């Protein structure tokens with residue numbers, strides 16, 4: 001059975017329209033979020049504030065309320081670079097109040113490193129910048145931490 005040429009053309013056009021109509025739906029599908037694990041003390045308030053910022057920055061965060069000393073030691077970050085929470089994202093360690101922009105940059109640039117650390121809890125860093133701090137901003141560095149080839153210690157440089 002032969003379709004009239006014009007009718008055949010219409011069928012083709014219909015198929016094109018159907019595909020086009022589906023495209024916006026595909027475009028709105030949210031990309032899979034990057035997962036992040038965070039270890040912290042259950043009573044740590046500034047940790048929660050930092051986790052909220054990471055979620056806002058697009059990460060799917062799983063929180064482990066077990067404290068972070070054991071996991072930090074296991075991952076090989078010395079206590080002197082320690083802070084209130086330790087995270088793992090994309091195979092990198094994050095220690096303390098690391099800004100989301102630096103996490104994104106780390107995952108984009110993929111340097112050969114253990115991860116990033118903001119030692120201590122500098123006031124004014126992300127999650128340490130609530131109204132209770134009265135707008136105080138102490139200077140701090142985000143450190144890129146690399147494992148030393150010899151020995152068990154690490155090296156740091158400003159990220």
Ligand SMILES: [Cu+2]
Nearest residue numbers: 046047084121
């Ligand atoms: Cu903190």
